Amino acid sequence: MSEVHEALGLPVPIVPPPTVTRAMTATRRALGRTQDRMTVPFQVVFDRMFGLLDNKALFIAVELGVPDVLEAGPLPVGRLAEETGADEDALDRVLRYLASRGVFRLGPDGRYANNAVTDVLRRNHPWSWRAWVLLIGSPWNWDIWKNLEVRVRGEGSATEAAHGCDFFTYVNERDPAAGAAFNEAMASGSRVQALLFAEHYDFEGVRHVCDVGGGSGSVLARVLTAHPALRGTLLELPALAADAARVFSETGVAERAEFVAGDFFESVPAGCDLYLLFSVIHDWGDEECARILQTVARAMKPGSRLAVVEPHIERGAAGNFAKATDLLMLAFTDDGRERTLSEFAALWRRAGLTERRRIVLPSLFDVFELVVASNS
Numbered sequence: 001m002s003e004v005h006e007a008l009g010l011p012v013p014i015v016p017p018p019t020v021t022r023a024m025t026a027t028r029r030a031l032g033r034t035q036d037r038m039t040v041p042f043q044v045v046f047d048r049m050f051g052l053l054d055n056k057a058l059f060i061a062v063e064l065g066v067p068d069v070l071e072a073g074p075l076p077v078g079r080l081a082e083e084t085g086a087d088e089d090a091l092d093r094v095l096r097y098l099a100s101r102g103v104f105r106l107g108p109d110g111r112y113a114n115n116a117v118t119d120v121l122r123r124n125h126p127w128s129w130r131a132w133v134l135l136i137g138s139p140w141n142w143d144i145w146k147n148l149e150v151r152v153r154g155e156g157s158a159t160e161a162a163h164g165c166d167f168f169t170y171v172n173e174r175d176p177a178a179g180a181a182f183n184e185a186m187a188s189g190s191r192v193q194a195l196l197f198a199e200h201y202d203f204e205g206v207r208h209v210c211d212v213g214g215g216s217g218s219v220l221a222r223v224l225t226a227h228p229a230l231r232g233t234l235l236e237l238p239a240l241a242a243d244a245a246r247v248f249s250e251t252g253v254a255e256r257a258e259f260v261a262g263d264f265f266e267s268v269p270a271g272c273d274l275y276l277l278f279s280v281i282h283d284w285g286d287e288e289c290a291r292i293l294q295t296v297a298r299a300m301k302p303g304s305r306l307a308v309v310e311p312h313i314e315r316g317a318a319g320n321f322a323k324a325t326d327l328l329m330l331a332f333t334d335d336g337r338e339r340t341l342s343e344f345a346a347l348w349r350r351a352g353l354t355e356r357r358r359i360v361l362p363s364l365f366d367v368f369e370l371v372v373a374s375n376s
């Protein structure tokens, strides 16, 4: 089993090409729509409305460490309550609901067990998604969602209404626990994308890579691990320095990786062969994106490339992941958004960049490879 299989949790030892993944996603959505058409409308409404129950129940189970306790094997709820310090009856009702939604297995003997879904929520799973559940279900995050209507009415930012400051000030300066949860979730998601990027992107001719807004360095560490001849620079806000030092040392790349504290609106290290903007552009409005891209373009030498890694919004009602993460941007940021391919193209033009090619990763995230227009 390859690392990509483990990371994606694929049941068979084949990584489907993006066209197949896209077709499978479309089929799944079509089946979901057929299921809706076979259901009376008010039940569809209830199913959507109860999304908050899924979120909260999942958060509680993961925060209590239920998937970790169940790693040793199935348990009756009484033992689970003892191990997690929870109220037995309440825990049973939460887990029973989750099992009815395909999260945890409830056996005929009344014992709960992990299934493939909850297995990836264990703390020690090598590709754990636990941090995402803790991020999206946390009370400070719910406070932001409670204020989404402020944003939709055009009365300001949801995060500002909830916490009195913008998202990055909140997570980086106001609430260290929220900051740790956010950075861990970003790192766990990006580690998977980085694994795919490191395998599918052509690093020919690249010796020095700069990850701009690279979080705690997990993407850069993965790229450097996969390509031992590369050196790397991580450009981030100063608050991320300690986390990055830990990631570089734990992954054994500290000698080839440096942390540069800075602001990507002002300047980034000059003269690298490859610049990365991994899940950064979607945090910002067009104006700010153009400034970030122009800052990177100024730092690029002839022959440098910039790889922007983001998913794109598909047209019409086609279901896609980016339409969900777009709502995260709506809640967390002032002007951040996911973009269609033509919106991305307009951004590149505005920043004086040319798209040389677009590579689609098996996760359906796009890698837009850009060069400075006057050098292309």
Ligand SMILES: C[S@@+](CC[C@H](N)C(=O)[O-])C[C@H]1O[C@@H](n2cnc3c(N)ncnc32)[C@H](O)[C@@H]1O
Pocket (backbone or CB within 6 Å): 168, 186, 187, 190, 212, 213, 214, 215, 216, 219, 235, 236, 237, 240, 262, 263, 264, 265, 277, 278, 279, 280, 283
């Ligand atoms: C959505 S996170 C993506 C992190 C990372 N690229 C990844 O994929 O895991 C955006 C990152 O941009 C960083 N950031 C925000 N404003 C910044 C600025 N003005 N200069 C540099 N980095 C910034 C944040 O600290 C955060 O780590």
